[in-house]
Amino acid sequence: MNLKAERGAATRDKVLAIATRLFAERGYDDTSIETVLQESGLSRGALYHHYAGKDALFEAVLEATESAVGVKIAKAVRGIDDPAAALRAGALAWVRLAGDPVIRRIVLIDAPAVLGWESWRAMEERYSFGMLKAALQATGAVPDEFVDLHAHMLLAAINESALLVARGGDTATAESAVEEFLRRVLRP
Amino acid sequence: MNLKAERGAATRDKVLAIATRLFAERGYDDTSIETVLQESGLSRGALYHHYAGKDALFEAVLEATESAVGVKIAKAVRGIDDPAAALRAGALAWVRLAGDPVIRRIVLIDAPAVLGWESWRAMEERYSFGMLKAALQATGAVPDEFVDLHAHMLLAAINESALLVARGGDTATAESAVEEFLRRVLRP
DNA sequence: GGGATTACAGACCGACTGTCGGTCTAGAAA
């Protein structure tokens, strides 16, 4: 069970990479399975053997993307001891990452509509939101009963400015605005 | 040229009402034009005579919904002189309104993916965002160069807690969390 | 070696969106 498994994994990876590019470039709706098949040189049967459907393919793409983002943010935060400083560093890293059209389109725009808000939320919980909430808790700046909700609101606010930057806003201004915003929210 | 125009307008309204309900219940993707036709008793040709396509129909639904929301929020704010208090009242009104599944699904979840983020943003600008930004400016609590970005972040944060409430979160907690959040952001 | 499993192939199906030529009727023009 080696050559076969490897080949399967390679095929999955290939499809995933192509689908990621297409979903990011055209969005979910305007990306047809047909196009994925053409660009990957795969047959219908093969694709449906590996992925249950278009939704499942998108979900796999999203999962991979979120995972990659998680790794990068963790790297940006590594070594910073002060919780507030770590939170700030993570937030700024996320703003910069979200400038990437792939992340922007897939994670922030299409994901909620395609997966449904519930599933999207569940996935966010496992990645960016989970990290943010833990960091916020660690700062102790927000009353315990509000930590969860404030973490949600903060993440939404940060995502929003990431989207603005991605749309062509000024990065420097956005970053200092985010810092100022964080400063205000984190002060008791 | 009166009876004809009236009939046309009545048809448009009827379709709009039915489409609004269906889009809210099933989401954009899972609502077929076919179903809209069946429920409205209209023919394909008639519908496409009034609306250029499924996208255009959704956009009309969205516009009507946003407009209704705008009116309700304006009503909630009317008569409040203190800008900060008005902002708070408007925000809370919006949180409550967003509990409505119609608004939740159409405005907050599907709209960005269907219209594209740019057009969605442009429409928000004309409604909720425009009001929020003006209110924030009036409070004078935020440095001028940050007003725009902070308004964006605030609206995103408020929308987020509205979504949480709609998902089944505790309304009272969410509302006090939003108030606390606003208090922090609005204090210099 | 032989059955079981897995990767892959592609014909096919049903559902859906959008188009197009055409009908009908209200109201303006003659």
Next chain:
DNA sequence: TTTCTAGACCGACAGTCGGTCTGTAATCCC
């Protein structure tokens, strides 16, 4: 009153797309 026009409405049809199903070849395990 008769004619003409514009807009409301109709429904057959084409094209696309997501998903299914049956079949084949390669690989694995006994």
